[in-house]
Amino acid sequence: MNGLVWKSFHSASILPVMFRPVSLFLASLVLGACTLLDQPSPTPARIATATARPLPSQVPQVSVTAQEEADPETAVKHVVHAAVDMARHEISVQQELHYRNPGVAPLTELLLLVEANRRAGSVEVEHARAGEMSLSFTLERRRLRIRLPRMLQPNDTIDLSLSFRLKVPPIGDDEYLGWLGYSEQQLNLGYWLPVVAPRRQGEWLVRETADLGEHAAQDPADWLVRIDVENAPEGLSLAGPGIVTKVADWRWQFELQAARDFSLSIGTNFQRTATELADGTQLEVYSLGNSPDDLAAAAWALEVTRRGAALFSVLYGTLPLERLVVVEGDFPDGMEFSGLVFVSRDWFESWKGDPASYLTVITAHEVAHQWWYGSVANDQAVAPWLDEALATYSEFLLLESDFPELQDWWWEWRVDRFAPGGFVDSDVYGFANRRDYINAVYLQGARMLHQLRQDLGDDAFFDWLRRHAEQGAGNIVTADDIWSLLDESQLAATLETRQRFLRNPDP
Numbered sequence: 437m438n439g440l441v442w443k444s445f446h447s448a449s450i451l452p453v454m455f456r457p458v459s460l461f462l463a464s465l466v467l468g469a470c471t472l473l474d475q476p477s478p479t480p481a482r483i484a485t486a487t488a489r490p491l492p493s494q495v496p497q498v499s500v501t502a503q504e505e506a507d508p509e510t511a512v513k514h515v516v517h518a519a520v521d522m523a524r525h526e527i528s529v530q531q532e533l534h535y536r537n538p539g540v541a542p543l544t545e546l547l548l549l550v551e552a553n554r555r556a557g558s559v560e561v562e563h564a565r566a567g568e569m570s571l572s573f574t575l576e577r578r579r580l581r582i583r584l585p586r587m588l589q590p591n592d593t594i595d596l597s598l599s600f601r602l603k604v605p606p607i608g609d610d611e612y613l614g615w616l617g618y619s620e621q622q623l624n625l626g627y628w629l630p631v632v633a634p635r636r637q638g639e640w641l642v643r644e645t646a647d648l649g650e651h652a653a654q655d656p657a658d659w660l661v662r663i664d665v666e667n668a669p670e671g672l673s674l675a676g677p678g679i680v681t682k683v684a685d686w687r688w689q690f691e692l693q694a695a696r697d698f699s700l701s702i703g704t705n706f707q708r709t710a711t712e713l714a715d716g717t718q719l720e721v722y723s724l725g726n727s728p729d730d731l732a733a734a735a736w737a738l739e740v741t742r743r744g745a746a747l748f749s750v751l752y753g754t755l756p757l758e759r760l761v762v763v764e765g766d767f768p769d770g771m772e773f774s775g776l777v778f779v780s781r782d783w784f785e786s787w788k789g790d791p792a793s794y795l796t797v798i799t800a801h802e803v804a805h806q807w808w809y810g811s812v813a814n815d816q817a818v819a820p821w822l823d824e825a826l827a828t829y830s831e832f833l834l835l836e837s838d839f840p841e842l843q844d845w846w847w848e849w850r851v852d853r854f855a856p857g858g859f860v861d862s863d864v865y866g867f868a869n870r871r872d873y874i875n876a877v878y879l880q881g882a883r884m885l886h887q888l889r890q891d892l893g894d895d896a897f898f899d900w901l902r903r904h905a906e907q908g909a910g911n912i913v914t915a916d917d918i919w920s921l922l923d924e925s926q927l928a929a930t931l932e933t934r935q936r937f938l939r940n941p942d943p
């Protein structure tokens with residue numbers, strides 16, 4: 437299959453041919469990102485999920501009512517050729533997009549989110565084409581609008597191609613955004629490729645940039661990405677999600693289905709350690725240092741990843757991930773992407789062999805994001821608690837299960853010492869600082885979930901989360917979606933808790 441795929445890459449009409457085999461894959465994967473902390477704390481990341489989906493041609497027409505434009509079937513397939521110049525920190529990208537109008541109204545343009553141009557001038561679009569026809573486009577900071585050559589009717593498809601150059605900034609301009617940046621030992625590519633914005637209620641869903649937290653809301657897409665590395669130093673290796681094939685010297689191919697994004701980290705001295713779950717899911721940690729302490733920290737991160745992925749699979753349901761890659765990020769935060777998460781070097785370096793540590797907590801958090809973001813996504817700018825509160829409470833659930841002696845430590849050290857307050861269902865725009873944001877959304881969020889568990893009882897509480905994980909898989913969920921899974925008596929039993937923690941307690 438790889439041969440067919442790559443042959444089609446070089447043909448004139450690439451997409452229809454190349455995605456036929458890809459679409460036979462069943463998995464659909466999702467992912468998300470997370471920024472956690474302020475001082476002592478790190479940020480969580482997430483894992484991706486894939487579920488079986490029908491082929492686009494089998495998708496029934498969506499009715500024009502409640503579920504308008506909410507068809508979660510993968511509507512976009514990307515084929516990417518990227519040449520990464522490691523000396524110049526520049527990338528030349530050819531990106532083919534196969535897009536199906538998932539909505540109920542015809543489209544005259546596509547809106548692509550170009551997160552990499554958050555720093556204006558980082559992305560230079562050279563052309564947009566449909567076949568041989570050049571298309572007019574405008575790039576205004578993170579928004580790339582492409583005029584379509586014809587009206588695109590609902591469920592109709594179109595193939596487009598983009599050519600652009602990306603300048604990767606040095607980590608340090610804004611360290612918290614180090615998931616797209618380079619240091620001496622690492623070049624990170626998170627949110628580096630344009631994605632078509634989701635359609636919701638007849639509009640493109642793109643939120644304004646938030647200074648704190650995240651603001652992405654992305655539908656799952658399929659990815660076939662070829663990476664050529666130029667001016668590569670000795671010892672270079674790539675950490676990326678999905679099925680990886682080394683095609684030639686300095687050339688790699690990645691296949692990833694139903695993923696919210698495609699991310700990558702290129703390291704000049706990665707140490708790799710790996711294991712697998714009983715179901716065959718591959719787990720890998722790519723770390724930066726090679727001292728005995730560094731390697732011990734990496735081994736611990738892998739162990740936490742294994743325990744977390746195993747536990748969350750039981751609690752929330754299995755994910756169709758082939759691999760989950762944890763990368764030690766050379767920046768002070770964690771961040772989740774589909775099938776790949778960053779955990780900060782700060783937590784690797786500070787690990788002294790004690791499980792009561794940020795390395796344990798944040799690794800668990802980021803792993804949980806594969807369910808809460810990767811699989812079940814949310815509008816992160818508007819309702820960040822839907823992934824962050826669940827990922828944070830997942831930290832506690834792992835300790836409760838595997839390190840029960842650390843439960844009290846976790847509540848005191850992770851939550852109570854910050855005396856958190858604020859509404860759990862706050863958006864990302866209303867906070868003056870990161871600490872207040874974390875306190876309200878993450879920490880009060882964990883407290884709320886723990887109280888809901890007392891209100892409902894363990895069986896009903898975990899059944900609720902499981903049903904949410906199942907129904908939300910591949911979707912961008914809202915607060916209404918999760919609350920609507922409680923019946924009348926459960927809503928009554930949780931009313932006081934919702935009134936205590938939420939700005940809008942009534943679903």
Ligand SMILES: [Zn+2]
Binds near residue numbers: 827
């Ligand atoms: Zn998080």
